[in-house]
Amino acid sequence: MSTSHIRIEGLRKTFPAPRGGVAVTVFDQVWFGIEKGEFVCLIGHSGCGKTTLLNILAGLDESSGGGIVVNGKEITGPSLDRAVIFQHHALLPWLTVMGNVAFAVRSRHSGWDNAKVRAHCQKYIDLVHLTGSEMKKPSQLSGGMKQRVGIARALAIEPDILLMDEPFSALDALTRGSLQDELVSICAATQQTSFMITHDIDEAILLADKIVLMSNGPEARVCEIVENTLPKGRTRKDMHRHPHYYPMRNHLLEFLVNRANSFKTELSDPGYDPMHPPVTRPGVGQPAARPIDAPGDPLPEAKTAGR
Ligand SMILES: Nc1ncnc2c1ncn2[C@@H]1O[C@H](COP(=O)(O)OP(=O)(O)OP(=O)(O)O)[C@@H](O)[C@H]1O
Structure with a gap:
């Protein structure tokens, strides 16, 4: 059994249909964990249930199945934690x-x-x-x-955990960038456990230790957990120079453009277990991309971000 600080265990949410139609299961069998001090981003297309999941985690909505355990206790409602x-x-x-x-x-x-x-x-x-x-x-x-x-x-x-639902999406690009920088330094200083929904791939690469990818709804699942292979201390100004930046970015983009929709075929793969979604580390073990500020230098080795 997972020993994560926060455990999302087999979560399901079904909304009843208005006027007696067919009920819709937005997501089902959602499993993942969040460690203490970790920054986790959730990415998925509109309608896959990201806000619903965050609301359940906040205690503002109830699940239809499964549960969420924080610090060993199942959550049953809102809390100042x-x-x-x-x-x-x-x-x-x-x-x-x-x-x-x-x-x-x-x-x-x-x-x-x-x-x-x-x-x-x-x-x-x-x-x-x-x-x-x-x-x-x-x-x-x-x-x-x-x-x-x-x-x-x-x-x-x-709070024990900071939950953010696209907190910067209504802001202009400059303001968004400076608030992202502030959040990076606050989280580095306070080791705040954080969970954020975003549609912005670069925001996820900048902020997240781990990015949870959700397939399209209805019946969305966690397709994959992507570990951020860029080193801590990265900034908006320099992260694109790291050899793992483009492998990370391309992996997330490929998911949003193609795999989020076609994931139902991957679901039938006998190797897929919703309790243990695959974990990927883009860039690790792949030939390194050339950093764009050093055109004449030899290619750096793709380093394993030793965890
Ligand atoms: N109270 C509700 N009653 C019925 N259906 C609902 C309710 N709340 C959400 N839904 C449906 O659940 C699905 C998921 O909604 P949710 O807002 O969680 O998606 P999302 O992934 O956060 O989308 P977006 O990225 O557009 O914010 C949608 O199809 C939505 O219409």
Whole structure:
């Protein structure tokens, strides 16, 4: 049996059909684990059930079969141990930046006095670079700043796991890039266990230790778990130079363009076991690609990212 910190075990979700039609099983037999301190991304086409899975993990929805075990206990509802950052910031419009973060902190630490709450909130407001904007209301903030408040609010309750549903998809490319950089440094500093849905392959390669690939619905499954073979400490500016970048990128793209849809044929392969989806490490053991900044250099060896 898996000993992962978070275990998704045989999860199934069926939605009843409206007005007596045929019920739809969005996904079934979904199994994977998330280790403590790990950053896991979930990739799959629209409608395969990513948000539904995240909602079940958050305790905001119920599964129709299977379960999720966190720290050895099956989850049965929402908990402050699992904070969610949504695609749209979901801030309370009548409260300031400080007020929004403090609202969450007070729900976690009802016994703390105002000074302690403020000091704690300030630490996370500073962490997301909103120092000086504490007294602004959401209507006075840009989209990126609002999303930063959402991140500060989620981190300030010091959750066991941070759940993110395409948190940067509504932002322009520049803002998205700078928030991705901030998330990289925050997660590196705090070792925050994180689970994120994204449609952005480069975002997944930058952030994730492990990328879970889901086939198209209905009855979506986990096709594969892709281990990120780029070294930790990678940045948006340099990751494309690493010899494993294009093998990783091409593998994920090939999945989205072809395999996500045709996976039902792979399902019948006797070697496929939904309890133990195949684990791949793109680039490892393959001839190395030439890094693009060193046209004259000899090709580097494809290194095994020794785990
Ligand atoms: N409350 C509901 N009742 C009935 N069907 C639902 C409900 N919520 C979601 N669905 C259906 O479940 C399927 C999966 O929805 P979900 O939002 O989880 O997909 P997704 O992979 O997150 O999609 P996207 O990438 O577009 O956000 C969809 O077909 C959707 O219509």
